[in-house]
Amino acid sequence: xxxxxxxxxxxxxxxxxxxxxxxxxxxxxxxxxxxxxxxxxxxxxxxxxxxxxxxxxxxxxxxxxxxxxxxxxxxxxxxxxxxxxxxxxxxxxxxxxxxxxxxxxxxxxxxxxxxxxxxxxxxxxxxxxxxxxxxxxxxxxxxxxxxxxxxxxxxxxxxxxxxxxxxxxxxxxxxxxxxxxxxxxxxxxxxxxxxxxxxxxxxxxxxxxxxxxxxxxxxxxxxxxxxxxxxxxxxxxxxxxxxxxxxxxxxxxxxxxxxxxxxxxxxxxxxxxxxxxxxxxxxxxxxxxxxxxxxxxxxxxxxxxxxxxxxxxxxxxxxxxxxxxxxxxxxxxxxxxxxxxxxxxxxxxxxxxxxxxxxxxxxxxxxxxxxxxxxxxxxxxxxxxxxxxxxxxxxxxxxxxxxxxxxxxxxxxxxxxxxxxxxxxxxxxxxxxxxxxxxxxxxxxxxxxxxxxxxxxxxxxxxxxxxxxxxxxxxxxxxxxxxxxxxxxxxxxxxxxxxxxxxxxxxxxxxxxxxxxxxxxxxxxxxxxxxxxxxxxxxxxxxxxxxxxxxxxxxxxxxxxxxxxxxxxxxxxxxxxxxxxxxxxxxxxxxxxxxxxxxxxxxxxxxx
Amino acid sequence: xxxxxxxxxxxxxxxxxxxxxxxxxxxxxxxxxxxxxxxxxxxxxxxxxxxxxxxxxxxxxxxxxxxxxxxxxxxxxxxxxxxxxxxxxxxxxxxxxxxxxxxxxxxxxxxxxxxxxxxxxxxxxxxxxxxxxxxxxxxxxxxxxxxxxxxxxxxxxxxxxxxxxxxxxxxxxxxxxxxxxxxxxxxxxxxxxxxxxxxxxxxxxxxxxxxxxxxxxxxxxxxxxxxxxxxxxxxxxxxxxxxxxxxxxxxxxxxxxxxxxxxxxxxxxxxxx
Numbered sequence: 001x002x003x004x005x006x007x008x009x010x011x012x013x014x015x016x017x018x019x020x021x022x023x024x025x026x027x028x029x030x031x032x033x034x035x036x037x038x039x040x041x042x043x044x045x046x047x048x049x050x051x052x053x054x055x056x057x058x059x060x061x062x063x064x065x066x067x068x069x070x071x072x073x074x075x076x077x078x079x080x081x082x083x084x085x086x087x088x089x090x091x092x093x094x095x096x097x098x099x100x101x102x103x104x105x106x107x108x109x110x111x112x113x114x115x116x117x118x119x120x121x122x123x124x125x126x127x128x129x130x131x132x133x134x135x136x137x138x139x140x141x142x143x144x145x146x147x148x149x150x151x152x153x154x155x156x157x158x159x160x161x162x163x164x165x166x167x168x169x170x171x172x173x174x175x176x177x178x179x180x181x182x183x184x185x186x187x188x189x190x191x192x193x194x195x196x197x198x199x200x201x202x203x204x205x206x207x208x209x210x211x212x213x214x215x216x217x218x219x220x221x222x223x224x225x226x227x228x229x230x231x232x233x234x235x236x237x238x239x240x241x242x243x244x245x246x247x248x249x250x251x252x253x254x255x256x257x258x259x260x261x262x263x264x265x266x267x268x269x270x271x272x273x274x275x276x277x278x279x280x281x282x283x284x285x286x287x288x289x290x291x292x293x294x295x296x297x298x299x300x301x302x303x304x305x306x307x308x309x310x311x312x313x314x315x316x317x318x319x320x321x322x323x324x325x326x327x328x329x330x331x332x333x334x335x336x337x338x339x340x341x342x343x344x345x346x347x348x349x350x351x352x353x354x355x356x357x358x359x360x361x362x363x364x365x366x367x368x369x370x371x372x373x374x375x376x377x378x379x380x381x382x383x384x385x386x387x388x389x390x391x392x393x394x395x396x397x398x399x400x401x402x403x404x405x406x407x408x409x410x411x412x413x414x415x416x417x418x419x420x421x422x423x424x425x426x427x428x429x430x431x432x433x434x435x436x437x438x439x440x441x442x443x444x445x446x447x448x449x450x451x452x453x454x455x456x457x458x459x460x461x462x463x464x465x466x467x468x469x470x471x472x473x474x475x476x477x478x479x480x481x482x483x484x485x486x487x488x489x490x491x492x493x494x495x496x497x498x499x500x501x502x503x504x505x506x507x508x509x510x511x512x513x514x515x516x517x518x519x520x521x522x523x524x525x526x527x528x529x530x531x532x533x534x535x536x537x538x539x540x541x542x543x544x545x546x547x548x549x550x551x552x553x554x555x556x557x558x559x560x561x562x563x564x565x566x567x568x569x570x571x572x573x574x575x576x577x578x579x580x581x582x583x584x585x586x587x588x589x590x591x592x593x594x595x596x597x598x599x600x601x602x603x604x605x606x607x608x
Numbered sequence: 609x610x611x612x613x614x615x616x617x618x619x620x621x622x623x624x625x626x627x628x629x630x631x632x633x634x635x636x637x638x639x640x641x642x643x644x645x646x647x648x649x650x651x652x653x654x655x656x657x658x659x660x661x662x663x664x665x666x667x668x669x670x671x672x673x674x675x676x677x678x679x680x681x682x683x684x685x686x687x688x689x690x691x692x693x694x695x696x697x698x699x700x701x702x703x704x705x706x707x708x709x710x711x712x713x714x715x716x717x718x719x720x721x722x723x724x725x726x727x728x729x730x731x732x733x734x735x736x737x738x739x740x741x742x743x744x745x746x747x748x749x750x751x752x753x754x755x756x757x758x759x760x761x762x763x764x765x766x767x768x769x770x771x772x773x774x775x776x777x778x779x780x781x782x783x784x785x786x787x788x789x790x791x792x793x794x795x796x797x798x799x800x801x802x803x804x805x806x807x808x809x810x811x812x813x814x815x816x817x818x819x820x821x822x823x824x825x826x827x828x829x830x831x832x833x834x835x836x837x838x839x840x841x842x843x844x845x846x847x848x849x850x851x852x853x854x855x856x857x858x859x860x861x862x863x864x865x866x867x868x869x870x871x872x873x874x875x876x877x878x879x880x881x
Contacts, residue, residue, distance in 0.1 A: 052835075053835075053838050053839055053842050053843075054842060054843070056867045056870075057862075057863055058867060059866060061794070061795050061866050062866055062867050062868065146867045225744055267611075267615060270611040270614075270615065271611050271612070312729070312730065314740070315674075315675060315681075315738040315739070316671060316674055316675075316740065319674045319675060319681065320674070325637060325639040325640075328634045328635065328637065331634055332626075332629065332630050332634065335626075335629060336626065382634075522618055525615060525618055525619065525622075526618075526622060529619050529622045529623060530622070530626075533622075533623060533626050547639075547642070548642035548643075553744075556642075557642075558642075562642045563639070563641050563642060564639035565639075566636045566637065566638055566639070567630055567634060567636065567637075568630055568631040568636050570630075571626070571627050571630030571631060572627060572631070575623050575624075575626065575627040578623050579619075579620070579623060582619050582623075586612075586615070586616070
């Protein structure tokens with residue numbers, strides 16, 4: 001009775017505390033909104049009197065130097081390292097929240113344990129994110145003081161609240177992590193989940209604010225052609241490319257977070273001492289890969305939307321991106337994305353060994369592999385080649401007569417849609433591997449599935465070939481939207497149909513978690529490394545298309561580093577940063593492992 | 609430990625492969641350096657040289673070939689002489705040009721005056737051009753440069769070159785170029801040295817010394833804040849003190865200073881109370 005009362009009292013206290021926090025947050029938000037509105041009023045007033053000056057016209061002497069330090073490379077590496085960790089620590093709480101909710105719904109404690117282990121990994125990464133953010137900030141202030149001053153004048157409000165939001169995020173993260181075992185069961189679990197929600201809301205808001213600053217540099221808004229700010233902070237934040245970047249980063253972060261956690265599980269699997277540990281980390285790796293694939297599938301579409309919006313904002317910028325000096329970068333991107341898809345699929349195929357029923361599907365795997373490699377090669381085919389005169393003569397022109405069209409967008413779009421559809425098919429085989437359908441219409445259902453995939457692939461191919469070979473260049477990209485829609489319809493319809501076919505299905509046998517070859521774990525590593533490197537490369541191009549502008553058309557970069565580097569140079573910087581990042585990630589994994597180790601020093605402590 | 613080293617080696621090899629491919633698997637194209645103002649010696653330029661200048665601008669600084677090429681992103685410009693009269697008489701034409709030369713100048717600075725069918729921004733029904741105004745933004749062609757591009761387009765498009773080589777804008781461009789070619793000087797941190805260097809005291813009274821063409825700046829910090837003072841240097845005609853004439857102070861004063869010098873000068877004046 002007393003315990004029950006005590007529990008109720010504690011619950012009441014928690015509710016009270018939460019209510020206070022909620023009210024405080026509400027006041028804070030209300031205050032912020034008022035403050036922003038007031039600031040905007042003041043700003044509008046001061047703008048009307050012209051209090052904001054134009055963007056400064058810089059000279060080489062306006063860029064301080066430190067002997068032996070290349071300013072651009074230093075800022076580049078710090079920014080990239082910060083971004084990788086930030087992407088990771090923003091993504092992990094999102095799927096930890098979802099996994100925790102799944103655990104609450106299914107009452108399967110394994111989900112809860114896995115979610116806890118995921119968040120444990122992100123705790124050390126969180127500190128590193130903050131440290132690297134500080135390094136980035138200081139290096140910007142030191143090396144690009146005028147740019148930072150100009151940006152701070154426009155974004156002073158959001159920069160201040162950004163710093164404050166760190167407190168909210170940190171508090172939520174620490175309570176979420178350290179309170180995990182305390183806030184267990186019933187009402188407490190709901191409280192814990194709510195804290196997870198606050199953590200995610202704060203983290204996502206931080207990302208949105210930072211995105212506003214970087215997209216302002218690409219598509220400035222709220223300023224006149226001379227860079228005079230009109231005082232409308234919201235206009236500067238809600239610039240043309242803000243939302244396309246928000247969507248792309250949100251999806252990419254989840255895929256990236258999944259891949260890094262997958263690498264953690266792989267590392268733990270490889271170093272596991274017992275079969276039980278291997279089984280646990282195999283299961284964890286599988287789930288991490290599942291998360292990465294789920295986010296990876298829509299990512300090309302988000303990327304396509306971003307590129308289309310860049311093109312819509314500035315045709316010049318769009319062409320520089322896709323058809324100008326950066327065009328070759330997309331060939332490197334093709335290699336990396338091909339690597340991602342192949343390694344994710346390879347891991348799934350290896351994972352089918354966990355189930356005795358998988359033998360029924362292994363004969364199809366080679367065909368999936370052939371199609372995926374074929375699609376990868378199409379994506380990999382360049383449009384134009386740098387040729388010598390003799391090569392040009394023997395080829396009969398700058399493009400190969402038959403393979404030439406494989407270099408243009410309709411072929412690329414076809415290839416990526418086919419890769420996505422076949423990855424979905426791989427996943428369907430994996431899901432089916434250990435199940436036997438019991439519904440009477442299973443054959444008809446399978447026939448519909450075959451028809452669905454065949455019709456979908458035929459439509460994608462038709463659109464690609466028709467627009468790739470037979471229509472005018474202006475209309476060549478027109479195939480992309482119906483192709484994407486076809487892919488989405490096929491995947492959604494197939495998943496829905498399969499869920500009906502396998503309703504009340506029986507298991508072929510127990511799933512043997514841990515029965516997977518070690519080389520499959522290297523596929524998870526490959527996924528993480530390729531993702532890291534790809535993000536670095538795409539970060540370079542996103543920033544690089546500004547070329548010799550700090551802020552496009554507003555503030556020119558006149559530093560000695562204003563030139564656009566070659567792709568090899570950029571790749572070298574990305575590689576150095578990626579090695580530093582992976583070293584830190586391995587350190588994070590090691591710390592997470594050390595935290596569970598205990599040494600009992602015999603005879604060291606006084607007895608009794 | 610063996611597993612740990614395997615993972616490290618695998619990571620390094622993977623990154624190494626990506627790096628090697630990026631360095632040796634694809635051509636290393638050296639992107640063009642940031643554009644610089646071309647020295648325009650218009651006084652001694654023949655029309656052929658002026659047209660050649662236009663061609664260089666068309667292919668380089670103007671970035672015209674990004675879109676006006678055989679890939680069909682923007683209309684080809686080889687038949688401008690033939691098609692322009694038809695465009696000027698088109699019901700969709702919203703400009704004010706009366707001949708090919710005026711039409712081309714207008715197209716460069718106000719591209720939406722006439723949008724060729726099928727080349728407008730998506731969703732605008734060919735009423736808005738995706739082309740930027742080449743006199744501003746990232747391209748920023750000068751008046752003389754625009755005329756050179758027009759001369760080149762007239763010749764390329766098969767019409768008579770009617771553009772005349774400007775004589776009044778060349779001087780300015782030349783001066784600008786000469787300034788750019790000067791070795792960068794050391795930034796000055798002494799405000800009094802800045803005042804004499806930029807000859808502020810030739811027109812303004814400061815601490816009892818100087819001219820009276822501009823307002824007296826002695827004690828100006830008591831009356832004006834930093835933002836006002838900064839604006840007064842950056843844009844001298846933004847606020848004109850009663851009793852003084854506009855357009856007296858050079859508008860490019862701030863452009864001759866480093867940003868750090870501007871701030872030192874602003875601080876100096878603001879503290880002069």
